[in-house]
Amino acid sequence: MKTEARLLIGLGVFVLIMGIVYGIWSKELSGTVMLIGTGILGIFPGLYYRYWSKRMAGRPEDTDAPVDAGAGFIGSFPGSSIWPFVLGMGCWLMVLALVFGSWLAVIALPTITFALAGATAEGRRGGAASH
Amino acid sequence: MTATTAPEVKLGKITHDRPPMLAVGIMIWLGSEVMFFSGLFAALFTIRAHIGVWPPAGTKLDTVQSGIFTILLVASSFTYQMGVFAVENRRRQVAKYWVYASMVLGILFVGNQVYEWINLTTRWYTNSYGSVFFITTGLHGLHVFIGIVAMIFLLGRMKGKTEGDPGELAAFQGVSYYWHFVDVVWIGLYSCLFLLK
Numbered sequence A: 001m002k003t004e005a006r007l008l009i010g011l012g013v014f015v016l017i018m019g020i021v022y023g024i025w026s027k028e029l030s031g032t033v034m035l036i037g038t039g040i041l042g043i044f045p046g047l048y049y050r051y052w053s054k055r056m057a058g059r060p061e062d063t064d065a066p067v068d069a070g071a072g073f074i075g076s077f078p079g080s081s082i083w084p085f086v087l088g089m090g091c092w093l094m095v096l097a098l099v100f101g102s103w104l105a106v107i108a109l110p111t112i113t114f115a116l117a118g119a120t121a122e123g124r125r126g127g128a129a130s131h
Numbered sequence B: 001m002t003a004t005t006a007p008e009v010k011l012g013k014i015t016h017d018r019p020p021m022l023a024v025g026i027m028i029w030l031g032s033e034v035m036f037f038s039g040l041f042a043a044l045f046t047i048r049a050h051i052g053v054w055p056p057a058g059t060k061l062d063t064v065q066s067g068i069f070t071i072l073l074v075a076s077s078f079t080y081q082m083g084v085f086a087v088e089n090r091r092r093q094v095a096k097y098w099v100y101a102s103m104v105l106g107i108l109f110v111g112n113q114v115y116e117w118i119n120l121t122t123r124w125y126t127n128s129y130g131s132v133f134f135i136t137t138g139l140h141g142l143h144v145f146i147g148i149v150a151m152i153f154l155l156g157r158m159k160g161k162t163e164g165d166p167g168e169l170a171a172f173q174g175v176s177y178y179w180h181f182v183d184v185v186w187i188g189l190y191s192c193l194f195l196l197k
Helices: A002-026 A028-051 A084-099 A103-125 B021-050 B065-088 B091-120 B128-157 B168-195
Strands: none
Touching: A002 A028, A028 B021, A084 A103, A103 B128, B021 B128, B021 B168, B065 B091, B065 B168, B091 B128, B091 B168, B128 B168
């Protein structure tokens, strides 16, 4: 995780410094704000990786390990699921509601709610893969 | 403690031995949210640079009232974090109460936002300050609303007394990252819209 942390924080700090230089030089706020935001964009996940790099042993990909060292438990993943499709349909209807009229939102909102509830409940049960 | 609690086996704190993928995804997504709000702040500062007096004459903002609700929103971050500590220590029931508390505080905040929106004399068409006020507080309010919806879904996921949902802690923490982020953004927005003269 150290490499990711260094890359992200390094990039973030670089942009942050550039943002400050830009701000002092140009005396213009909106660009400065965006550059500082970009700096945070790098530093924010970077610090998260750094936090973890100190709390866990190096992964196989952090060292010169053979490929099979990465075998074993990777993480818990959702199984195959219909809910992302339903959610997509709901979002699609929602965008159509902006074009053709708000009555479509009456169909879209329950569809989105239904899909989110379905996906959340499935996450709790472990998804289709566990059946 | 009441006598109703069953004798439980001490299992110790739940921890992750590696960052949950959900959490990494949320962190990167929050990075994009930083950029989203940076755009709004950039618009705010651009408009501010072109107005002589900030806020423009005739703008009546209730700084104290909004300040109180800002404190409530900040408090909700703390209550939610208490929930995270509770769920880490396997006290799921207590954690749910903390989520309820955070939800109530969040709803109070959105309620005040709606009240402000209705009663503010400056409208979105009054001047550019009005536009930027409504777009920033509106999009932030939407984020708070989404956070409350996320908490409702989280409570739905945590329904019942049974443990063993492997993604529960990650989901709980994921909502917490989002909630703290929304909170911090509001502190920035409040400072720029209400306090900055």
